[in-house]
Amino acid sequence: MPWNRPARDTAPESETVRLPFADRAEAGRVLAARLVPLGLGDPVVLALPRGGVPVGYEVARRLSAPDQPVPLDVLVTRKIGYPRQPELGVGAIAEGGEPVFDHDLMERLGLMEADLAATVAAERAELARRIRAYRGDRPLPPVAGRAVVIVDDGLATGGTARAALRAVRAKGPSRLVLAVPVGAAETIRVLEPEADDLVVLATPWAFRAVGQWYRHFDQLTDDDVLSWLDRAAGGSPR
Structure with missing residues (x-):
């Protein structure tokens, strides 16, 4: 089945994104607001650990309805x-x-x-x-026939994002979205054909590393990832 040409969504001048973001949570809230108008049906959010998980948490929370929470899980890449x-x-x-x-x-x-x-x-x-550390024996949420939003905290070279998109595409989602707060312009251009929709808030000039676009960019641990997943599932943080 041919892929749809992705809709590249970057902020127009009237919606200028202020950089740097305070932290990943703030970036996730702003990113979520840009995803809502897509009207995604039965979505699932898959975050690339570790840094994508707090961003994905905010996205899943905003896309959820009171009677239909949007699942958040990790999609592990190397x-x-x-x-x-x-x-x-x-x-x-x-x-x-x-x-x-x-x-x-x-x-x-x-x-x-x-x-x-x-x-x-x-x-x-x-x-x-x-x-095993993140999910134990629990499988990924089912993605066939669903809108899948792949989230990371930023894109530098885009290698792991490309691998993630292709792995999920093979599972037959109805719509495949890549959503990131910030990315290198050339990387975004190269990844456009891999997704049905690509939502990126900013492609700043002189992009050297994702962390330069955040005031607080702590290195996260596996325990941090598990804590965010627990929060998304309604449990107590570890």
Whole structure:
């Protein structure tokens, strides 16, 4: 089935977004207000941990109706790093999906997919560990035939977001939305064909890192993620 061309939603001048955001919660509230007009039917919010979870919490809360809460869960992803320089991402993998590689970068580095077999295996193992840590034996919410909103706190290179979008697309959602408070303009352009709708509040000039666009950008832990998920489910924070 052909994909719809995504609607790229960036803030018009009359709705200028003030940067930096105070924190991820504020960014999530502003982002949620931009998602409401899409009129998403039976949505589910999947946040990329760790930083996307407090953003996703605000999105799910705003999209919920009193008699129909919108579920929030995590979609776990892992970067696939260049073996000689692990912080350099040459691909990514999301749970339920296959590795997605940056073939242009790999060609420049003289890499073949076979060269990354050991790295991919290690990242699959870490992916499984994190899924167990966040959800135990609980599966992802069903997404087939539903509107799925994938949320992160920002997009720099977009590798993990691309892997997440492709993994979810394969499960047959009725509508696939990527929503982020801030992102690098070129990354947003490249990711447009991967989603039905792309909602981004700001694409600032001289984008170096996601954290520069937040006043408070604490490094989150697995316990922080579990606490936000507990809050979304109506439980007591851990």
